[in-house]
Amino acid sequence: MSGGGKFQAPRGTLDQLPGEAAARARIYMAMADLAARRGYELIATPAFEDTELFSRGVGGSTDIVQKEMFTFSDQGGRSLTLRPEGTAPVVRAYIEHGMHKLPQPVKLWYWGPFFRHERPQAGRYRQFHQAGAELIGSDSPLVDAEAIIYLDQLLRGLGLGSEGKGLRLRLGSLGSPASRASYRGLLVEYLNTHRAGLSPEVVARIDTNPLRAFDSDDPGTREVMAGAPVMLDHLDDADAAHFAEVRALLDAADVEYELDAALVRGLDYYTRTVFEFTCDSLGAQSGVAGGGRYDGLVELLGGPPTPAIGWAAGIERILLALGTEPEESSVDVFVVAADERRAEAFAIVEKIRAAGNSADLDLAGRGFKGQMKQSGRSGAKLAVILAEDGTARIRDIAGGGDDESADGSVGDIAAAVSARL
Numbered sequence: 095m096s097g098g099g100k101f102q103a104p105r106g107t108l109d110q111l112p113g114e115a116a117a118r119a120r121i122y123m124a125m126a127d128l129a130a131r132r133g134y135e136l137i138a139t140p141a142f143e144d145t146e147l148f149s150r151g152v153g154g155s156t157d158i159v160q161k162e163m164f165t166f167s168d169q170g171g172r173s174l175t176l177r178p179e180g181t182a183p184v185v186r187a188y189i190e191h192g193m194h195k196l197p198q199p200v201k202l203w204y205w206g207p208f209f210r211h212e213r214p215q216a217g218r219y220r221q222f223h224q225a226g227a228e229l230i231g232s233d234s235p236l237v238d239a240e241a242i243i244y245l246d247q248l249l250r251g252l253g254l255g256s257e258g259k260g261l262r263l264r265l266g267s268l269g270s271p272a273s274r275a276s277y278r279g280l281l282v283e284y285l286n287t288h289r290a291g292l293s294p295e296v297v298a299r300i301d302t303n304p305l306r307a308f309d310s311d312d313p314g315t316r317e318v319m320a321g322a323p324v325m326l327d328h329l330d331d332a333d334a335a336h337f338a339e340v341r342a343l344l345d346a347a348d349v350e351y352e353l354d355a356a357l358v359r360g361l362d363y364y365t366r367t368v369f370e371f372t373c374d375s376l377g378a379q380s381g382v383a384g385g386g387r388y389d390g391l392v393e394l395l396g397g398p399p400t401p402a403i404g405w406a407a408g409i410e411r412i413l414l415a416l417g418t419e420p421e422e423s424s425v426d427v428f429v430v431a432a433d434e435r436r437a438e439a440f441a442i443v444e445k446i447r448a449a450g451n452s453a454d455l456d457l458a459g460r461g462f463k464g465q466m467k468q469s470g471r472s473g474a475k476l477a478v479i480l481a482e483d484g485t486a487r488i489r490d491i492a493g494g495g496d497d498e499s500a501d502g503s504v505g506d507i508a509a510a511v512s513a514r515l
């Protein structure tokens with residue numbers, strides 16, 4: 095509560111106001127439409143889960159688990175956490191509902207709020223929304239390409255690919271756990287020999303999460319990292335062949351990408367292919383969407399060994415990148431009535447709605463003149479005017495021209511209006 099006793103939305107959260115609703119709905123529809131064409135089914139998991147699901151699934155050395163989770167105890171003393179991401183919950187559901195017995199891969203999509211206790215700034219919120227997709231149960235490079243093409247089509251279809259937005263796809267491979275372990279040894283050795291040039295935060299994580307050094311903003315660290323060994327040069331033969339196939343499939347589908355040898359994602363579960371879409375026009379928080387393979391996660395969370403891949407896109411970041419202006423809603427018909435004809439106006443509006451068109455009328459007791467103004471502001475194509483002298487007219491607000499006389503019963507007037515829409 096602020097000093098004046100008025101409440102405000104909690105820090106880092108935002109109200110989804112009506113002016114933005116249509117733009118959000120378009121993103122949802124685009125996501126749902128592509129999902130249906132590609133054979134993905136919708137899944138929704140709870141907004142909170144056992145804390146352990148994330149500390150194990152996302153990884154104890156990540157920023158998310160170390161400092162960004164909204165964690166609380168319920169009345170039974172269980173530790174619960176508002177979900178900071180959607181992959182671990184979807185994998186939990188996959189295991190819990192025995193989805194490994196279904197034909198593989200299982201293709202799922204989701205939409206909803208996620209929660210991270212980050213420092214708020216433009217494009218970074220404590221409650222934000224993601225649209226995501228997960229393909230669980232195949233290690234084929236076809237699946238990697240399918241996931242990336244889906245996301246590429248979503249973002250481009252919404253208009254993010256247009257000139258000036260600076261949409262870019264970065265692609266990398268982290269290798270399988272075995273090749274990553276030997277690469278990790280090389281990296282730790284390199285970091286240890288260059289300790290003096292690294293930021294204290296990076297030094298503190300040399301043993302727990304050396305890869306995060308590539309993510310650092312610290313100038314000294316960046317200089318050191320420019321010469322560091324990169325995973326892409328140390329993939330084993332199977333990982334390199336897998337990555338080459340993914341790239342060939344993307345090339346064949348005309349998906350443009352940049353190879354990023356040091357692409358690091360902020361979650362520990364990734365293996366092999368990783369990718370991120372950024373939008374230069376967004377500034378500091380430029381990550382619009384990201385994802386990758388997580389071939390070890392199902393097993394880590396108690397299921398059978400099962401390869402998988404997925405991604406999530408940030409809805410608020412998409413809206414920011416599109417620069418969506420607030421939109422006002424409009425109706426097809428606005429009915430204006432003299433005082434004694436309000437009940438008749440009300441009945442006509444309901445009949446027009448029942449016929450499948452949209453209609454509205456004054457509900458605040460405005461006078462005739464005020465209603466005429468309101469009909470202009472409503473964005474309606476047609477106005478129906480029920481005058482004091484008992485006449486009824488239909489006016490083409492958008493097109494102009496003479497009013498059409500439409501005297502008759504409520505049903506007659508509604509039918510005359512519907513015929514003109």
Ligand code: HAM
Binds near residue numbers: 217224228360
């Ligand atoms: P992520 O990269 O952490 O991945 O988040 C995906 C997207 O969510 C980001 O690219 C960004 O657009 C949006 N986002 C993240 N944090 C915030 C925030 N604080 N405010 C606004 N938007 C935000 C994941 O969450 C993985 N679960 C993706 C995935 C699915 N990987 C495999 N499957």
